[in-house]
């Protein structure tokens with residue numbers, strides 16, 4: 001039995017994850033406290049997406065405990081929807097409903113999951129679209145938007161459920177370079193909110209340095225480093241992490 005500490009938003013205890021025989025997450029132990037902004041970095045294939053997707057149950061784990069907002073995901077009695085209500089996710093490829101307008105995308109989950117009255121739902125959706133600079137696109141279809149705009153809608157949509165935590169899985173990797181700055185600025189603003197817990201997979205090292213209070217470095221399915229951001233960028237402890245940072249920064 002793992003102690004349930006209310007200060008912890010996300011806790012991995014001895015977590016193991018396999019895809020068939022492939023060991024994708026190896027003995028993961030880490031805790032993310034409420035309000036923290038944590039950046040997860042590492043080479044391609046190191047398990048970053050698997051780890052972040054495990055947190056809202058998109059990837060089942062096979063061993064250990066994964067406790068999110070007080071619920072143990074590995075307990076069959078846990079209702080995953082209770083976790084997803086409080087933990088939003090922003091994907092690399094936006095995952096918008098292309099047959100629904102921008103505002104409908106933002107209003108859908110609060111309407112279906114939380115039964116928010118229509119007028120209140122619409123008012124809040126417009127506030128969120130304003131926050132991401134897209135109020136004037138409320139009636140547009142996603143196909144009429146740029147990649148950066150689509151991602152800003154996806155962020156507004158993830159905020160619509162008033163989550164306690166947001167997971168970002170490479171939110172700028174599919175964007176043209178000129179769109180990345182706007183999206184990162186919005187994420188930075190969200191992360192500054194001390195009530196919000198953010199976990200961000202990214203290759204944007206300047207962003208990581210400016211925004212995160214902690215950096216987690218993964219390689220080959222393991223967490224090799226979990227350090228304060230300033231300590232990590234001053235001198236990573238492992239050779240693997242140093243090589244990775246040098247390579248990303250020289251690109």
Ligand SMILES: Nc1ncnc2c1ncn2[C@@H]1O[C@H](COP(=O)(O)OP(=O)(O)OP(=O)(O)O)[C@@H](O)[C@H]1O
Pocket residue numbers: 019022024042043044045046047048049050051
């Ligand atoms: N559904 C799956 N079935 C089998 N293997 C998978 C599956 N998803 C991921 N993997 C493997 O698990 C490992 C970790 O993948 P993951 O996508 O978590 O890495 P990542 O660090 O996010 O990589 P990237 O930066 O390229 O997105 C990789 O070797 C990948 O091939």
